[in-house]
Amino acid sequence: MFIQKVKSTLVVLAIAGSLLVSQASAEISSDFSDVSTTKPYASAVYELANRNIISGYEDGTFKPAASITRGQAAAIIAKLVKYDTKNVKDPGFKDVASSQWSYGAIAALANAGVINGYGDGRFGPNDSITRAQMASILVKAFGFPPYYYSSSENPFTDTQRLASHQTTINILYKMGITSGTTPTTFSPNAPISRAQAAVLITKAEKVKASIVTLKAADYGWNSIYSYSSYHDQDNIIHTVASDKFNWEEIQLVPMREGTTTLSMTGSTRDPITGVDSHDDYRKYYVHVTKEDEQLKITLEESEDILATEVLLSSSGEQVKNISLATMEGETIQQEVKLKSCDYHPLHAAPECFSIDDPGEYIATVQYASGKKARHAVAASVYKPSFYLSVHKLEEKPTFTIDLGGTADQFGEYVMPKGGEKIAIISRDKNSNRFHITGVSEGKLQIVFPNSKAAVDRFDIQVRKLGSIINVNASKQNEDY
CATH class of the missing domain: 2.60.40 (Immunoglobulin-like)
Structure with a gap:
């Protein structure tokens, strides 16, 4: 194997919990009378409660099946992302007064472009937030990579015609954050329950912590010119540009344990000439391992050439x-x-x-x-x-083409001067069947000046690689 010595090792730690929330990942203490520690959502509920992100009711319950309002969702996300809810600009929603308890959170998320109101100028702070709306808020708040939406990769039949949220739902699915309400449905318009929201939020938070971002500026580049693309569900990592049009950074999302490779080429612009160069590059082995139910990404820089x-x-x-x-x-x-x-x-x-x-x-x-x-x-x-x-x-050193018709219809053919250095041509007697033998690489056009048929020429291409020759020919007509 042709191989060069590994240059250096760069370690980046990333926590993902296998992209799933493990009940064993945190000690659970039962505080809510209606949330048993055996429930699949208990770990998420108590994790957020212990951090004062969410709370229960005065009667000691959590009400996991109850819905969440849009105002409550804004408050939860603002706490998670640590938005400044004091120094905010009025978002202008006519149903959100500055005296409202959730005003600061709603304004902070609106200022950051995370949330929007309705078309009539309302925000609907007391409306139940839907599963689709929560998906969009999480994607925007956490800055998840903008996967290209593909309906062929979307398993949810009830989101494929959803105008505003199908892309963000697909992002959560691609990253392993959601699997829907069934294998083929997401129930986008259903209100999200408090338990569902807790699970979705904690999964999203852990995945966010696992993402490694590589910035062009850190390498002295203006942008990233090319990079190894991984986006399938069974890949070890996903690689997605943070911006679809200006590749100033790419995000690495660990999906499962294993080792893969990553190559990046930078684009550097000369400040005087304005000419871009793509000479600088980086190559890494990307090792994804699991430690204590958490994923770790290790980037190992290398100059290896592999089989x-x-x-x-x-x-x-x-x-x-x-x-x-x-x-x-x-x-x-x-x-x-x-x-x-x-x-x-x-x-x-x-x-x-x-x-x-x-x-x-x-x-x-x-x-x-x-x-x-x-x-x-x-x-x-x-x-x-x-x-x-x-x-x-x-290897195809010879090629035979039959133009059909009679020899009289086509008449004599004309080969360009020096054409015999590219190919040798012979014609069967009283026919339009031609045999071509390649000599050297090049292209020829054989013309019939007096043709009375639809075909008035045919093209020959001879390719050569080492001692191997490949010949091909195709007929053309006057309208071609």
């Missing part, structure tokens, strides 16, 4: 064996180890193999049918990446 997966173009037939040789034909491996393709999920069958070292190779594929195909594989080092840059080309 790189190769998938050759397939005819759809079952691959029996792949051998690897140098471009000069010297055998390296008579039979490479085939594996399921990690980065090509549609190819579940073992059709991929790995290359450890940069260089040019010939890979010969033998199919179960007995057919063989040769491919050129060129692997080169691209320093900003952990993986080799791989280019592939299947």
